[in-house]
Amino acid sequence: MAVDNGDFVRVNFTGKVKETDEVFDTTYDEIAQEAGLFDENKTYKPIPIVVGGNHLLPAIEEAIIGLEEGETKHIEVDSDNAFGPRDPKMVQLVPMKEFKKQGMTPFPGMRIQSEGSNGKILTVNGGRVKVDFNHELAGKDLVYDVEVTEIIADEEDKIKSMIELHYANPNVDIDKTEIDIVDGVANIKLDEMAKFDQKSYMDVTFARFRIAKDIWDNVEGITKVNFVDEFEKKEESDDEVEEE
Amino acid sequence: MAVDNGDFVRVNFTGKVKETDEVFDTTYDEIAQEAGLFDENKTYKPIPIVVGGNHLLPAIEEAIIGLEEGETKHIEVDSDNAFGPRDPKMVQLVPMKEFKKQGMTPFPGMRIQSEGSNGKILTVNGGRVKVDFNHELAGKDLVYDVEVTEIIADEEDKIKSMIELHYANPNVDIDKTEIDIVDGVANIKLDEMAKFDQKSYMDVTFARFRIAKDIWDNVEGITKVNFVDEFEKKEESDDEVEEE
Numbered sequence: 001m002a003v004d005n006g007d008f009v010r011v012n013f014t015g016k017v018k019e020t021d022e023v024f025d026t027t028y029d030e031i032a033q034e035a036g037l038f039d040e041n042k043t044y045k046p047i048p049i050v051v052g053g054n055h056l057l058p059a060i061e062e063a064i065i066g067l068e069e070g071e072t073k074h075i076e077v078d079s080d081n082a083f084g085p086r087d088p089k090m091v092q093l094v095p096m097k098e099f100k101k102q103g104m105t106p107f108p109g110m111r112i113q114s115e116g117s118n119g120k121i122l123t124v125n126g127g128r129v130k131v132d133f134n135h136e137l138a139g140k141d142l143v144y145d146v147e148v149t150e151i152i153a154d155e156e157d158k159i160k161s162m163i164e165l166h167y168a169n170p171n172v173d174i175d176k177t178e179i180d181i182v183d184g185v186a187n188i189k190l191d192e193m194a195k196f197d198q199k200s201y202m203d204v205t206f207a208r209f210r211i212a213k214d215i216w217d218n219v220e221g222i223t224k225v226n227f228v229d230e231f232e233k234k235e236e237s238d239d240e241v242e243e244e
Numbered sequence: 245m246a247v248d249n250g251d252f253v254r255v256n257f258t259g260k261v262k263e264t265d266e267v268f269d270t271t272y273d274e275i276a277q278e279a280g281l282f283d284e285n286k287t288y289k290p291i292p293i294v295v296g297g298n299h300l301l302p303a304i305e306e307a308i309i310g311l312e313e314g315e316t317k318h319i320e321v322d323s324d325n326a327f328g329p330r331d332p333k334m335v336q337l338v339p340m341k342e343f344k345k346q347g348m349t350p351f352p353g354m355r356i357q358s359e360g361s362n363g364k365i366l367t368v369n370g371g372r373v374k375v376d377f378n379h380e381l382a383g384k385d386l387v388y389d390v391e392v393t394e395i396i397a398d399e400e401d402k403i404k405s406m407i408e409l410h411y412a413n414p415n416v417d418i419d420k421t422e423i424d425i426v427d428g429v430a431n432i433k434l435d436e437m438a439k440f441d442q443k444s445y446m447d448v449t450f451a452r453f454r455i456a457k458d459i460w461d462n463v464e465g466i467t468k469v470n471f472v473d474e475f476e477k478k479e480e481s482d483d484e485v486e487e488e
Contacts, residue, residue: 208473212475
């Protein structure tokens with residue numbers, strides 16, 4: 001069975017800058033370590049996506065259509081289909097005093113955040129600091145090696161894969177998720193530990209909305225997704241019963 | 245119908261220190277204003293409780309048993325049945341430098357917090373500050389005037405009343421709560437706005453647990469409470485349909 005648009009699949013990949021062969025993202029542990037990208041908070045394993053769901057670059061999701069389970073493909077994505085061209089207007093001169101105000105000493109190569117944008121300092125020249133707010137991969141052609149490790153066939157597994165993708169919480173055991181599909185409604189009961197998330201309820205709602213949307217859009221016949229938190233009375237202990 | 249143990253009721257009350265007639269808590273707007281207790285973040289109206297549910301002092305919950313709807317009662321609660329005796333060991337001498345460290349200038353009557361305990365400064369004498377960590381009402385006999393404004397008969401209304409009590413969120417409209425009781429399970433769908441709570445999921449879980457427990461313990465036949473967050477696919481607009 002070959003990968004089709006709307007399929008739920010798991011993929012391994014490594015993305016490199018075409019010109020320099022520099023690895024910028026990978027799902028492989030060893031490659032991350034070699035490239036100096038290894039993050040101990042990340043789990044290196046195939047990630048679940050929906051083909052056409054905008055979870056990876058659209059060009060990559062399109063390119064894997066037709067692959068068989070276990071098949072790999074080398075994909076070239078030019079900058080226009082990746083992170084777009086570099087915009088010279090996104091390179092800005094920032095007065096040194098703005099940095100001093102925040103107790104920062106800028107140096108070339110330093111990464112900063114300003115109003116939600118990420119920037120990289122190019123040069124520091126007297127009172128002026130040149131900052132590039134372009135995406136780091138803007139203007140670059142990329143190459144990806146992608147392996148389709150699994151095409152997910154089962155409806156429950158499709159739903160679980162989207163929970164895995166959007167509900168990143170190392171304390172939540174995906175195998176303890178209970179899913180019950182009745183009359184077009186998917187009822188999801190997450191691992192009990194999910195109830196004790198420190199994140200705000202609103203952030204959890206946004207993650208749930210993304211899960212629900214990927215399910216509606218790609219699982220035939222499901223139009224509603226319910227997240228159910230159960231609270232059940234425990235059996236009374238003998239002591240308590242004797243009291244009565 | 246008279247109030248019985250385990251009943252869900254709404255009450256208005258005013259609590260005073262017996263000796264001084266000083267009001268320390270009330271559900272009445274005007275009395276709060278007169279007593280200088282008015283808090284604009286609070287809504288002054290009868291509060292829902294379960295009789296015997298430990299929502300008010302047990303002595304008060306006991307005293308209202310037998311009252312009819314609309315009936316009022318004057319209740320005296322001696323200190324042993326209210327906030328207990330004053331404990332001289334809870335009056336402590338704290339070195340002035342501990343206050344200075346935190347940039348505080350203590351004065352008699354000032355209220356402070358230390359490791360979760362509330363204290364009141366009694367005297368400031370040179371390098372030593374005398375702080376009373378006893379509950380403000382410890383050792384005091386109290387009098388309450390309580391009115392039972394409503395005995396809640398309907399099961400759904402009982403459940404809603406506990407949501408009102410434990411799920412304090414001014415953005416959540418209790419009248420938009422949907423409750424569905426099937427085979428001993430109460431399924432609760434809160435107002436859509438509840439999904440966007442800024443509180444942590446864990447705090448929301450604790451509030452839900454308290455609601456669930458009050459329901460199990462006091463609504464005949466219910467042993468499970470589910471909180472359901474629905475995410476439903478919206479009808480596609482004409483534009484989207486035409487695309488296909």
